[in-house]
Amino acid sequence: MTEAAPDPLERLRERLAAFPDGEVRTGTVAGFGERGDVLVQLDGDDPQAPTGTIPRHLLSWAAFEDPGEVVSIGQRITAEVSGVVERTGEVVLSARACEDEALYRYLRRTRRGDVVTGTVAAVHNFGVFVRLDGEPSHPAYPGTGFIRVPDLTWSRIDHPEDAVRPGQRVTGEVVVIDTYQGEVVVSLKALQEDPWDRLTAGTGDVVAGPVTKVVPFGVFVRVGEAAEGLVHASDLDGQVVSEGQELAVRIVEIDRMLRRIRLAPAD
Template identity: 50%
Template sequence: MVFVDLDDGPEHPVYPGVGFITIPELSWWGFESPHDIVEVGQRVTCQFLGFDTHLGEARLSLRAARPDPLRAFANEHRVGDVLPGTVTKVVPFGVFVRVGGPLEGLVHRDLSGGPEWDALVPGLPVTVVITEIDCDRRRIALAWR
């Protein structure tokens, strides 16, 4: 959790003028530590999510104050688009492929027609086709091209 000193915020019974950003609300992207996103003393602009009257806490979101990269991707691409990508991770159920900046999609293992599974390693360039973009579930489904 990240504590934010509010310029003009509601009073907190223990930490007056403090808001809170939970880890998932820090960024659209994955990260190792909150220090990868913010530093102590850094000035930030957040979106107000709500106020917990029971705990007296202002809930904030740093990521909601920035454009959603998946929605931007969905506005630019459609099912059937062919994209270059790079394998980022091979897992028992499939392969994650980076497409469009840091966005990743998944090619399920049960799909055939692509490279040999044993040859798939992180960093390998591949070509994929979009089979689904689900902004609500935050997923991009891919197949081999």
């Protein structure tokens, strides 16, 4: 009787159980792939063929032209499991995650929800790097802490520099520990009071506030301390307004779930 072919799904489940994401494994460099990947014979895994792969971009924090500059065949290596390829059962590894031992230890002992303080090291349009107090120096980035733009403030901003500047001291809450990128993702907003919780005005109320932004489809007006609403261009009836101008508006609609306020000029 012919034995039934192994169930690919069951095989994948076994591989996922044997190599959970984030687990640190050791092995031996067995060769190099066509795209510059490094093939690894993992300790305790199938000895017939290499079943671990380190993609080129996960090999090292250092710049290199050829992976042979970083590792050699027969070299022992330590890497973190990043996933398992569904089709082949191949284990995807990150040697970069474990390359800087001090950084890896720091990331592993940091916990989501921790409150951390640091100094803004660099501000970019995609986010802010922070040198966290007590962190080891990062091998590639200006700081181990990173703040995504939506996590900077509840207020509307055009650029992260509208919220923070290099050298500024900041305190935030850890929301993600990312060994893949080697960074601690921090939210300043998590420790700030939500301005919508302080919004006392309701539908039909007339309030006055500064114009915070002029866009082709209308203008945004601050309502209360920090919440903002939109006056659509069609409701302005040709009225010209500029940023900073005080404008009296009537609240037409408040959608707390979508965090949107629709305004109209006061009668």
